[in-house]
Amino acid sequence: MNRQELVNLIRERKSYLCVGLDTDIQKIPKHLLSLPDPIFAFNKAIIDATKDLCVSYKINTAFYECQGIRGWESLQRTVEYIPKGIFTIADAKRGDIGNTSTYYAKTFFDTYGFDSVTVAPYMGRDSVTPFLGFSEKWAIVLGLTSNEGSQDFQQLQTSEGLLYEQVMKTTASWGSPDNMMFVVGATQADSIAAIRRILPDHFFLVPGVGAQGGSLKEISEKGLNKDAGLLVNASRAIIYAGNDERFAEDAREAAKAYQAEMAEYLSAL
Amino acid sequence: MNRQELVNLIRERKSYLCVGLDTDIQKIPKHLLSLPDPIFAFNKAIIDATKDLCVSYKINTAFYECQGIRGWESLQRTVEYIPKGIFTIADAKRGDIGNTSTYYAKTFFDTYGFDSVTVAPYMGRDSVTPFLGFSEKWAIVLGLTSNEGSQDFQQLQTSEGLLYEQVMKTTASWGSPDNMMFVVGATQADSIAAIRRILPDHFFLVPGVGAQGGSLKEISEKGLNKDAGLLVNASRAIIYAGNDERFAEDAREAAKAYQAEMAEYLSAL
Numbered sequence: 099m100n101r102q103e104l105v106n107l108i109r110e111r112k113s114y115l116c117v118g119l120d121t122d123i124q125k126i127p128k129h130l131l132s133l134p135d136p137i138f139a140f141n142k143a144i145i146d147a148t149k150d151l152c153v154s155y156k157i158n159t160a161f162y163e164c165q166g167i168r169g170w171e172s173l174q175r176t177v178e179y180i181p182k183g184i185f186t187i188a189d190a191k192r193g194d195i196g197n198t199s200t201y202y203a204k205t206f207f208d209t210y211g212f213d214s215v216t217v218a219p220y221m222g223r224d225s226v227t228p229f230l231g232f233s234e235k236w237a238i239v240l241g242l243t244s245n246e247g248s249q250d251f252q253q254l255q256t257s258e259g260l261l262y263e264q265v266m267k268t269t270a271s272w273g274s275p276d277n278m279m280f281v282v283g284a285t286q287a288d289s290i291a292a293i294r295r296i297l298p299d300h301f302f303l304v305p306g307v308g309a310q311g312g313s314l315k316e317i318s319e320k321g322l323n324k325d326a327g328l329l330v331n332a333s334r335a336i337i338y339a340g341n342d343e344r345f346a347e348d349a350r351e352a353a354k355a356y357q358a359e360m361a362e363y364l365s366a367l
Numbered sequence: 368m369n370r371q372e373l374v375n376l377i378r379e380r381k382s383y384l385c386v387g388l389d390t391d392i393q394k395i396p397k398h399l400l401s402l403p404d405p406i407f408a409f410n411k412a413i414i415d416a417t418k419d420l421c422v423s424y425k426i427n428t429a430f431y432e433c434q435g436i437r438g439w440e441s442l443q444r445t446v447e448y449i450p451k452g453i454f455t456i457a458d459a460k461r462g463d464i465g466n467t468s469t470y471y472a473k474t475f476f477d478t479y480g481f482d483s484v485t486v487a488p489y490m491g492r493d494s495v496t497p498f499l500g501f502s503e504k505w506a507i508v509l510g511l512t513s514n515e516g517s518q519d520f521q522q523l524q525t526s527e528g529l530l531y532e533q534v535m536k537t538t539a540s541w542g543s544p545d546n547m548m549f550v551v552g553a554t555q556a557d558s559i560a561a562i563r564r565i566l567p568d569h570f571f572l573v574p575g576v577g578a579q580g581g582s583l584k585e586i587s588e589k590g591l592n593k594d595a596g597l598l599v600n601a602s603r604a605i606i607y608a609g610n611d612e613r614f615a616e617d618a619r620e621a622a623k624a625y626q627a628e629m630a631e632y633l634s635a636l
Contacts, residue, residue: 120467127387136510138451140459152502158463158464158467158469159468160461160468160471160474161467161470163470163471163474163478164470164473164474164477164478165472165478166439166443166478166479167436167440167443168438170435170439171436173433174436191461191463191487191490192429192460193460193463193487194429195513195514195516195579196516198389198427198429198430199429201429201430201432201433202432202433204433205429205432205433205435208433209432209433209434209435212437218462218487218489218490219489219510220487220488220489220509220520220521221460221487221512221514221516221517221521222514222516222517222518222519222520222521223456223508223515223516223519224514224515224516225514226516232514238471240489240490243463243464243489243490245464245465245491245493245494246491246492246493247464247465247490247491247492247493247494247495248490249491250491250537251488251489251530251533251534251537252489252490252491252493253529254525254526254527254533255522255525255526256523256524256526256530257525258523261520261523261525261530261590264520264523265520268519268520277631310464323448330443337579346572360528365462
């Protein structure tokens with residue numbers, strides 16, 4: 099999906115919501131466990147209930163990988179089930195030497211058909227650029243993450259400013275706002291206005307709303323740009339809103355609340 | 368595998384060689400391609416030919432992941448085929464918020480049974496520590512990598528020294544030399560002596576010998592400690608030493624040359 103298509107989708111749906119399919123076999127409603135692929139059955143119901151309210155689905159691969167090969171089967175069924183025209187994110191946080199990063203890019207873009215993949219920047223240029231050579235595909239690079247550990251290294255002072263600022267500025271110079279986004283945690287609202295000044299045009303993928311405690315209002319006020327420029331992800335707060343046979347309806351209600359709030363912030367742009 | 372077992376294995380075999388099974392379907396001998404699982408057939412022949420010369424096998428997951436589900440099947444068959452008592456490394460470079468890193472640890476330690484997994488440190492403490500809570504399992508954290516891109520961020524000057532030094536010092540404080548190793552590229556020989564002074568006891572996994580141009584002699588002189596403290600990986604230089612029906616014998620010859628050189632350096636300890 100290209101940038102204009104994503105921006106159009108956001109305007110049309112009045113939503114910059116990304117639903118995170120962090121589907122954990124131990125947390126899904128018990129009545130699904132007797133089905134042949136409970137993870138896919140759960141995801142299918144969540145997608146059916148939310149697909150008109152969000153613009154993106156994010157699949158964190160860890161939840162699927164830990165199930166071994168059948169987990170990858172659930173992942174593949176899920177990404178194939180997501181309706182065309184919705185932006186798909188493989189939240190895989192990959193990155194390796196150039197030769198090897200190319201294989202990761204092929205994995206998520208060609209083998210599974212995702213629109214984007216999250217990328218860890220520690221190994222530098224040749225670990226990131228292989229993700230940029232695919233038409234209408236995106237690298238979403240970790241900038242300032244939502245977790246407590248983001249203080250350990252990302253916020254170190256370097257000769258060029260804070261490390262995450264330096265990572266984002268340098269990495270941005272290897273691509274463009276048409277093939278690169280950045281992860282900026284919703285729990286980092288104090289920093290998002292400064293990051294927006296450094297990178298006025300890029301999309302930010304913002305996890306950390308909901309279970310992790312980030313404020314949608316604050317990150318929207320500080321992070322939205324003329325094209326929206328945000329994809330705000332909620333995972334647990336939506337997919338586990340309920341835990342019985344009505345779980346999909348409960349997920350829809352939770353997603354609807356986010357979407358309604360987003361429509362308000364978008365109308366003020 | 369615990370540290371003492373690894374040290375004993377190194378002494379017994381007079382080898383600190385890790386064979387990297389970076390098996391690329393496009394590079395393996397053509398006569399294997401008609402078999403049901405060519406990647407596993409290749410790995411099996413390489414393992415049979417080298418298992419008495421090395422102390423470790425490293426599987427870079429990217430080469431398997433890009434083949435989709437059948438790639439994971441090849442990976443699983445391969446890790447199950449590696450003889451017990453040889454140290455196995457999932458070179459997967461994972462790392463996520465704590466909740467999610469736990470799933471990655473389970474994936475590689477429990478689901479596939481690896482002894483260790485490589486971990487990307489950018490997300491900080493809660494992304495690394497979930498890999499440390501498994502008995503006789505290891506996190507191998509990226510320190511100073513072998514690629515050109517290691518200059519971009521790892522070598523930035525921070526208020527506490529070079530970033531990679533700071534990453535290694537801080538990360539080391541979260542674990543011990545019994546459950547943590549570091550990746551230090553063989554192409555970084557100038558730095559390895561200084562890194563050894565900072566971390567006298569830790570094992571370093573050293574990729575970059577062979578195709579990437581690192582010198583085994585130099586990294587051994589500067590990096591060995593009383594327990595060896597090094598696992599030196601060669602991938603392409605061993606597994607693609609030949610490319611016809613004699614490929615396994617050619618791989619054995621290449622591995623034997625590394626092992627013989629290592630025996631010399633070990634005898635000088």
